[in-house]
């Protein structure tokens with residue numbers, strides 16, 4: 001009963017999570033810096049819902065169900081309470097690591113009967129506070145649900161458990177001549193179940209579309225513990241409502257995804273990456289329309305970043321820019337099946353772009369190693385930004401021609417109160433990543449940014465979350481992107497599938513108005 005013993009050790013900590021009065025007792029080890037993260041229930045005036053509090057008898061039950069796969073008490077549980085950005089922190093005392101769908105069912109059936117709240121967690125790489133508890137929700141980790149179930153080399157359909165790490169899946173399917181339809185900077189840690197639960201977008205969306213198209217089937221355990229087997233591997237299935245779509249992007253609030261069936265594209269034989277410098281955002285846009293017209297079906301990514309992003313990846317990650325200093329940079333990837341054909345197209349486009357002054361400098365990579373180097377300049381911006389202090393993140397969909405105006409307006413609005421205001425993202429998808437940094441979190445800076453950023457977005461009929469989801473941090477702003485009727489329907493779905501509200505509470509859907517308390 002190792003779990004129960006640890007649980008007792010953590011009991012004092014549990015008391016500290018009940019409100020502002022109880023400061024957490026010192027923790028001797030665990031993740032570096034976790035203890036410095038202000039607890040979510042202290043920073044935000046969020047009220048704990050009346051769920052039962054996990055008790056020793058619950059730990060004993062879970063230990064019997066999955067011996068040795070229950071973490072109870074500090075410091076073991078600590079890293080699971082804090083998000084990757086180290087910006088939100090829950091007070092859970094209990095992490096469960098099931099290996100099978102049957103175990104997930106038993107856990108949820110028990111929690112449902114006991115009215116215990118549950119926080120499903122994949123690789124914990126989310127950026128909106130959706131993957132960690134707010135209070136003492138039991139963390140249901142998919143870390144040990146990491147088996148590949150099948151792969152069909154004819155159709156390219158992969159079926160696997162939800163806890164498979166994206167990079168491992170990529171390597172696996174690549175050995176068989178396929179690729180995963182999504183690729184993210186967080187691929188080394190994120191779980192496919194979490195990707196699907198958040199409808200993660202990433203770097204290949206321009207070419208292969210969103211998970212709403214490539215996920216063919218799901219197995220999901222509902223709040224009451226019953227399993228829904230929609231794990232089909234059919235390209236076409238028009239028998240009634242497409243229920244899996246409800247769970248894609250629901251951020252673990254409607255059910256726990258336990259297995260995924262996903263369509264993998266053929267691995268392209270020829271991949272090229274061009275990294276280019278542009279003198280203005282107008283040129284970035286014109287380069288996009290030109291390359292889309294000239295590259296056609298082989299265009300697989302069109303990403304952009306501003307000069308401030310480049311400065312930060314150079315300074316903090318010691319990467320070096322392959323092109324002359326420019327106000328904007330674009331990364332263009334082509335993927336196709338014929339090297340000569342693709343290179344000819346790319347060269348024609350580059351010649352046009354250079355001679356017409358759209359682009360002032362550039363480099364092209366055709367071998368894997370150099371391609372990775374160029375991609376890392378773009379993929380690692382998120383990491384570089386964390387070295388600057390606290391990061392306020394906005395992930396916005398906008399009409400592409402207005403994409404950078406938001407960055408310029410925000411910069412003017414915040415002036416010296418922000419350290420950096422940077423813009424980058426998936427220009428080809430109309431997706432801006434607006435990031436603002438400051439030495440530390442400040443309530444007044446947040447007030448200067450929000451709701452301004454959401455109002456600005458709504459005026460352009462954009463979306464306040466293009467790909468990161470709403471999680472804990474954005475859920476109160478859903479109305480900027482969805483009409484009241486749509487939110488009401490979502491709340492009705494939630495009430496139908498999870499009547500006690502035990503699944504990932506305080507996430508995705510709005511509650512009564514809350515205010516940050518600084």
Ligand SMILES: O=C(O)CC[C@@H](O)C(=O)O
Pocket residue numbers: 127185202378379381382393394395425433434435
């Ligand atoms: O850190 C961000 O804001 C964006 C992260 C990710 O979506 C990316 O595209 O790099």
Ligand SMILES: [Zn+2]
Pocket residue numbers: 201202425426433467
């Ligand atoms: Zn992104």
